[in-house]
Amino acid sequence: MTLGFGVVGTGAIGREHINRITNKLAGGKIVAVTDVNQESAKQTVDQFGLDAVIYPNDKVLIADENVDVVLVTSWGPAHEATVVAAVEAGKYVFCEKPLATTAEGCMRIVEAEMKHGKKLVQVGFMRRYDSGYVQLKQAIEEGFIGEPLIIHAAHRNPTVDPRYTTDMAVVDTLIHEIDVLHWLVNDDYKTVQVVFPKKTKNALEHLRDPQLFIIETKGGIVINVEVFVNCKYGYDIQCEVVGEEGIVKLPEPASISFRKEATLGTKILTDWKYRFMDAYDVEIQDFMDAIVKKGEPQGPDSWDGYIAAVTADACVKAQQTGEKEAITLQERPAFYRETTVCETV
Amino acid sequence: MTLGFGVVGTGAIGREHINRITNKLAGGKIVAVTDVNQESAKQTVDQFGLDAVIYPNDKVLIADENVDVVLVTSWGPAHEATVVAAVEAGKYVFCEKPLATTAEGCMRIVEAEMKHGKKLVQVGFMRRYDSGYVQLKQAIEEGFIGEPLIIHAAHRNPTVDPRYTTDMAVVDTLIHEIDVLHWLVNDDYKTVQVVFPKKTKNALEHLRDPQLFIIETKGGIVINVEVFVNCKYGYDIQCEVVGEEGIVKLPEPASISFRKEATLGTKILTDWKYRFMDAYDVEIQDFMDAIVKKGEPQGPDSWDGYIAAVTADACVKAQQTGEKEAITLQERPAFYRETTVCETV
Amino acid sequence: MTLGFGVVGTGAIGREHINRITNKLAGGKIVAVTDVNQESAKQTVDQFGLDAVIYPNDKVLIADENVDVVLVTSWGPAHEATVVAAVEAGKYVFCEKPLATTAEGCMRIVEAEMKHGKKLVQVGFMRRYDSGYVQLKQAIEEGFIGEPLIIHAAHRNPTVDPRYTTDMAVVDTLIHEIDVLHWLVNDDYKTVQVVFPKKTKNALEHLRDPQLFIIETKGGIVINVEVFVNCKYGYDIQCEVVGEEGIVKLPEPASISFRKEATLGTKILTDWKYRFMDAYDVEIQDFMDAIVKKGEPQGPDSWDGYIAAVTADACVKAQQTGEKEAITLQERPAFYRETTVCETV
Amino acid sequence: MTLGFGVVGTGAIGREHINRITNKLAGGKIVAVTDVNQESAKQTVDQFGLDAVIYPNDKVLIADENVDVVLVTSWGPAHEATVVAAVEAGKYVFCEKPLATTAEGCMRIVEAEMKHGKKLVQVGFMRRYDSGYVQLKQAIEEGFIGEPLIIHAAHRNPTVDPRYTTDMAVVDTLIHEIDVLHWLVNDDYKTVQVVFPKKTKNALEHLRDPQLFIIETKGGIVINVEVFVNCKYGYDIQCEVVGEEGIVKLPEPASISFRKEATLGTKILTDWKYRFMDAYDVEIQDFMDAIVKKGEPQGPDSWDGYIAAVTADACVKAQQTGEKEAITLQERPAFYRETTVCETV
Ligand SMILES: [Mg+2]
Ligand SMILES: [Mg+2]
Ligand SMILES: [Mg+2]
Ligand SMILES: [Mg+2]
Structure with missing residues (x-):
């Protein structure tokens, strides 16, 4: 078919x-x-x-x-x-x-x-199909680190378009963490607070950059996300989950290592397109396979889209108020129960 | 089509x-x-x-x-x-x-x-389609490490079938290095010598394991390959190319890192099937695309199959004699010129 | 002498x-x-x-x-x-x-x-004599990462004595970060806020663990410190400084790597005594050398002791109130000017 | 005293x-x-x-x-x-x-x-006092990797003095591996063979560089050592021991990591003086302590000096003949029994 x-x-x-x-x-x-x-x-x-x-x-x-x-x-x-x-x-x-x-x-x-x-x-939240995030979720669900307590994450771009504004750090950038992190720990968000560090000289006048988001879940997990869209050095996605029994962390993208000119190193991507290229392929293949085999898609659904929208609204408000803002979701209908990694991938 | x-x-x-x-x-x-x-x-x-x-x-x-x-x-x-x-x-x-x-x-x-x-x-030599080898070849062809001088490689399996014999270390195992390494440095093999270290207690009576192959190319590159098929700890493919200006090395397969029980680590694969799974997909897709777009496949060709066969024969002979054996290829027909990474991938 | x-x-x-x-x-x-x-x-x-x-x-x-x-x-x-x-x-x-x-x-x-x-x-704040922190400070002072904007730090112990109380996370544990981080960036603290994630089941009833401290400096740097004293897996000190042009991070303590039982890993220390053992030696030798050669010690001084005390008081207050608390230092006397790494080490 | x-x-x-x-x-x-x-x-x-x-x-x-x-x-x-x-x-x-x-x-x-x-x-063979080699020896003696079978080592200098000749690769450079490796595995050398890869353009006319030494021990361990004294990129000492149950490897010298200009890296030393600086201190302190506490030094002794001389002679001969040369030691007197790591450090 x-x-x-x-x-x-x-x-x-x-x-x-x-x-x-x-x-x-x-x-x-x-x-x-x-x-x-x-x-x-x-x-x-x-x-x-x-x-x-x-x-x-x-x-x-x-x-x-x-x-x-x-x-x-x-x-x-x-x-x-x-x-x-x-x-x-x-x-x-x-x-x-x-x-x-x-x-x-x-x-x-x-x-x-x-x-x-x-x-x-x-x-189209493709990160759920990234091999690194899938491995993180599997490790968490298998109890490898016990209960998750803290997430340290970062979303860094080398630079952004001049039209990029402070709220776009939420709706265009943080939005991927908003989707993938609640899925990762199978929890709902409760509050968000934004802290603005000293601004980099590499950001334009109108843009606050970097920004730190401190998000608490209903289960008590605290999530720190650094969004830094003029970090200069590369496109870099970090995610580390601290649990009761240990820590798991996203791998760096596989890249040959080199020894040259007094440096032992690997390349960091500079173009975001390459970071999740495989994930896009897996995402669409999974979408098609699920329709054929199960009759309905198994990936991020409309309720996840709703969660992203409500959470993004609260994050933008928190940018403006400097206060801890509530993330108030309606009750999840039974129709949209959380799926686990085993069903998804 | x-x-x-x-x-x-x-x-x-x-x-x-x-x-x-x-x-x-x-x-x-x-x-x-x-x-x-x-x-x-x-x-x-x-x-x-x-x-x-x-x-x-x-x-x-x-x-x-x-x-x-x-x-x-x-x-x-x-x-x-x-x-x-x-x-x-x-x-x-x-x-x-x-x-x-x-x-x-x-x-x-x-x-x-x-x-x-x-x-x-x-x-079906799929390693040429592995992202790590492709990156190595690109780095070498761009002159990133100058002329390649030495290759240190290892091919390790956790264990093998009881029927695996000493010569199978060549025809089933080393064969992948035989194909990928001459392609990597765009050179032909000249001689091979085998050194047998002390045998692991984990190998059966009839099997010499590990083995070291020292291969010289016509261009003077020396290639060390350790084949160790009862290494116990995992399936592990290593390749490091030492050049005049620096060194490049295969990445470890991307895997989440963990901190647990006094260890900072990542998992090593134990099943070879997972190591080159993406490479198999890329290999077949490239084969099909090349036929449709270029009218002929661009991957390892019949001449590469011939190189593998001649080289494997010399390696098996070197296992038996303990001497440095010549790898004698007929002259490459113009029909089978070497392709470069840019054309292949 | x-x-x-x-x-x-x-x-x-x-x-x-x-x-x-x-x-x-x-x-x-x-x-x-x-x-x-x-x-x-x-x-x-x-x-x-x-x-x-x-x-x-x-x-x-x-x-x-x-x-x-x-x-x-x-x-x-x-x-x-x-x-x-x-x-x-x-x-x-x-x-x-x-x-x-x-x-x-x-x-x-x-x-x-x-x-x-x-x-x-x-x-006796010995971390300033740890090779890793010294390298971080040199990199920052040489402008290698431009202006520092954010510090991500963690102080983790595998377990603590049953008498360890929530405020001891400040006065016995965080106190080392309090001293070393203002020295690292040559800045003074301004405010602190504490966020308590979900408590680990491995902490005793009376102890909040882990804890997150969010400290802002007068210069606008935001410092996140995770204190987690029942992390189980080891004694682990992390410090990463995000600057305008790049990031620098403490090395893991040098330890042999291993490949065994499907894991590529290194050992993590479990006893804090070994983490800064060299730093203690360097600290005391430097103290003696400075007295002999310069007539006065060059390490952390009484004013640093005062900074630590005031900051610790504010951190404990922030634990209790849940609010952002001011860190109010008297004006630094000229007698106690900040020294730089070049003078210190 | x-x-x-x-x-x-x-x-x-x-x-x-x-x-x-x-x-x-x-x-x-x-x-x-x-x-x-x-x-x-x-x-x-x-x-x-x-x-x-x-x-x-x-x-x-x-x-x-x-x-x-x-x-x-x-x-x-x-x-x-x-x-x-x-x-x-x-x-x-x-x-x-x-x-x-x-x-x-x-x-x-x-x-x-x-x-x-x-x-x-x-x-004065100071490497035995280097923390990395000591950890390797401890791991081997504790049986962590089972019986050692193969050692892969490299000794690389960025460049050498114009007066450096081909045999100095043995007597000035390899000599350190000669001492430390037999100590590491508590074994004696039996034969050595030298293979010369293609010469780097960065070596002077009179110097063969790089060189590969293949040394076999009486116990059957095979040791590969790459000596490359014009590697350009840095001073780099590598040592990996492959055993029946796993592998252990020297750590890279602890150095801050950085993310900058699309590279995730650490610095490689370029000056050999810094590589074993701590080892020199430990070496002399141990020498003094052993005299005071045990009445005789516990480090590399006259017999080790003799082993180094005999082995170096065979290595130089192997450079000249291209053949596998015997390393013929007189019988070790009971006076000079091998010491173990526990006694030494
Ligand atoms: Mg998408
Ligand atoms: Mg195949
Ligand atoms: Mg102290
Ligand atoms: Mg010496």
């Missing part, structure tokens, strides 16, 4: 997924595309030699019976409407982050999906 | 490739299978739900016009005949090692292929 | 310093000892074969004209009186932490020393 | 030991010096403010009754005569390598010492 994908949004990330599905993974085929810029849609079809219908908008694309899955890679503010429409049509959805730009929007998707009665939606 | 694969040999490695092509990679489809054990062929078709014809032997399978590629995963002694027949029929071939069990057999394949006039055959 | 040491307090740490001065370092000699337990003093003289007078108390020991240096290794609450008396007698002092048990006590020593007109006192 | 040292030879290494004994260690005092260059002897006394007699030659220095220990740091060819004279006078001797420039010379010292009836002589 080959899954027919209809792609909504043929920008950079859209084309990467199209390439992945077409040329690297098994079981999927792009059968339809659309973009608010129709020229982009056409170019994409040409670029990849697709045998796909070009539609004028998402509505008609969703209605195509050859479309089993709607791949939402449009502009963030457009996600909600497309996802809701697809769900109402009973189509599977792979939606790049954010699921919706507001918690309310996410909740409307949650409600549509529950009304439909089956999970259809997966959100 | 989807490549039709005809599989000759449905044992363990055959089924792994079938799974890979069917469920993980893009562009290939199993259209035919055969095995000397017809029951195994049938079980395989069932196991993977293949839409494939079951043939009584390789000859008729090769003749099927839907078969674009013959995947040779039968018993080693059967390889040569299947590969020659496939080449004569103008079919592409992916042949697991060995290409043939003798240098003469390899040479017959070489001649068949040259007669056909186009490269059709790739041998 | 040989410095005559009079030792006040012949418990464990006193005897270690006596051994060091007598059997490992150059330039010092134990000439007098005293202890509230006179029997302990006598045993010590016997144990090390000392040619030393046993005095009934610190006052008469200080008065001995052969005593150039008073080594204060008595019970903490006794330190202040001995140090003040020694300073008033114009004797050099090496005082184990704490300099005094209160900020006011430290300030009385500061005033006595300033009145005397020359620096006489060094406090 | 303070040991009186008479120093024969006040060049660079002599002055370093004088400084060490005078200013860093406990229990020794320089009471006499001599040098063929009397001016150098006088300058040394002045430089360190020594209270020491300047003698015209080694004979009269040895005769001084205040001289308990003769420290031999003169020119290599002069060592033998001084050591024999000192031994005949019943004085302790610390002699820098070589003990004598020929195996016969070493044997004459051995005989003089046996005639005297007590071990008096220690040879």
